[in-house]
Amino acid sequence: MAKTDLDATSPALLSATASAPASAYDMGARTEVEGAATFAVLVDNEPGVLHRVVGLFAARGYNIESLTVAETDRGRHTSRITIVTRGTPHVLSQIEAQLKKMVSTRQVQNVTTDPNGVERELALVKVRNAGSDRLEAKLLADIFRAKVIDTTTTGFIFEITGAPAKIDKFVGLMAPLGLVEVSRTGVLSIERAAEG
């Protein structure tokens, strides 16, 4: 009886497994599509809490693309950590579950999937140029509503805020115009206030 059963199940099994991983050790080979996600993690502001979060990502092999942290509620001793990461939907849900599991965690929010989530980043962009490049850089900065926070006859430092994609775009445009250095804060996020 057992034998019949095996024969009955194995063809289906083979077809289902043709492209799938052979064991738990090969799970990284899954072909799900990776996407970016921003997690806002509200944690107790206590020594070592950032290390816990970063250590969790390192130990489980998750990426950190950007990370910001600061105390946001002095009275309740809570800090807000905003992490931008990448992963398949399965990995992202594990990241969320593992973050929630930490004793120091109060709340975890996937800002990317939250329609009320707002993401912003600030960047300082240094360019060195002259002549028409200099005029072009200033013109583009005006279009992007970047502020000039320092200027010399041979260059600018711009301050720009916006969604990470906007900053990427601006930095890309500055590249041929004498881009020297970029400093970015990493992504900050917040939830829109309820309407009414």
Next chain:
Amino acid sequence: MNAPAPSLTAARSAAADGRPRLSGAQIVVQALVDQGVTDLFGYPGGAVLPIYDALFHEPRLRHVLVRHEQGAAHAAEGYARSTGRPGVVLVTSGPGATNTVTGIVDALMDSIPLVVITGQVPTHLIGSDAFQECDTVGITRPCTKHNFLVKSADDLAAVLHEAFRIATSGRPGPVVVDIPKDVQFATGVYVGPSEARALHAYAPQTTPDAAAAAEAAQMIAAARRPLFYTGGGVINSGPGASAALRRLAARTGAPVTSTLMGLGAFPADDPAWLGMVGMHGAYEANHAMHDCDVMIAVGARFDDRVTGRLDAFSPGSKKIHIDIDPASINKLVKADIGLVGDARECLEALDAALDALPRHARAHSAERLAPWWAEIAAWRARRGFAYRPSAKLIKPQWAIERLYALTRDRDAYITTEVGQHQMWAAQFYRFQEPNRWMTSGGLGTMGYGLPAAVGVQTAHPAALVIDIAGDASVLMTLQEMSTALQHDLPIKVFILNNEWMGMVRQWQQLLHGERYSHSYSASLPDFVKLAEAYGALGLRAERPEELDDAIRAMIATPRPVILDCRVEPTENCLPMIPSGKAHNEMILADDAERLGDVIDDAGRRLV
């Protein structure tokens, strides 16, 4: 070391609100007593001397002095697993703390509640590379459920109570509390467990969602090939969970299998018991896992030793996953229904949800499950644990069978080391009750069993506590024999001595062309003389006819015993799901001749 030692005779000045002020060391002792701790395992040193001084005056706490701090952690694990209460460890800074790390990781992997108190250099020396300083909270951060560095004696009581709350609630685990020496000397306000404020918002969900339970009940009631797959979570939840599992299995008529960690939650003598699942599990259990239509996973985490090849894991089943850790659900295997909560509460919720179904839906129909049981009977008839008996050599499987036969009427607790002997113990020792089986599952720590037995015997002085050991594993923590002697803990160390690191040898035979690289236990000590050197009784059994008498002598001896049981050196642990294979591709002892061909190149690369 010139600072004045605190003691209970020190003046207890009262704070403004009338609460007593105690030294940090006294706060530690008082908190342990108030948490109901009666036993702790430790080793003194410079940075915990104030706490040891306070212990000197505290008759309600029994301190078991180990011979190595790793032993303290494993002993506390054994204590916790056999009682359901947290195990407590007290060690000094630096090497004291680092030596506990293996035991702490072991407890984390197997979800065992431990509170590990470590001494630390005084706060003003932290970061100065002081003598016996190490970054204990940094080292233990990734291997604890949570940890604390206490910088003020006023925080100490609240932190200790919080440590117990975290260690024992939700998914249990180890918590480290690192206490600098000056904090142990300083005075602070003591608060009891009931008045201590919670320091974290941490509040794990224990009660399952009723709607999900109702949905799960419907799925179970409609199943034709149901199976309970239970794990350590059932043991951790307490005896009530085992009772609920037994009731639910009886009313649904479903068979039960379990992980290594879950043995004993369901009685091995029950006809519905299929034996352990997994790499070295029962043939019938693995086939039932593969072919079931509804799998009810309770407090089990789909470990790779259980699932084998993941994409071929139980391909046709709907899965109900009960776990107190939401992160376990959908981690490796997608659950059709996830029930987050305590195992007992979830099982009782399922029971109640089955009651609520319409009569025709919940009637337990033996008829409906009859074909399923007929299939199981066929798998059982394959006798997957069969081995070739020998009249000349002691077969390790037979040794465990005899050990069970001669101890089954006793109040026996079994611990193990890690390797072949561990798997044979899991296969052939038949556990009827929870909390009787202590083994290192997740981490697989050789050297776990002997100190764990010390911990179990501390909790159960009158019980028969046996460490089923291997000749290689037992040498890793053998010095704890001295602990057993000192504290009158009559543990029995039953060594299946095959003169090999047996599991390593087996894998080298199967996967590495019989190149036995460094796996032979050369220069083994004479275990009988070694036992005598410790003051224990040493026994040896070399031939099958000597075994029963040796086991009887071991049981009858009211002090520690090492029984050196010489077994067939090259016996392999079978059946086995080779790496990279599915549950229904087990190899059995009678086709062991072709072992080398069964595992392909991909499998060879797996652990």
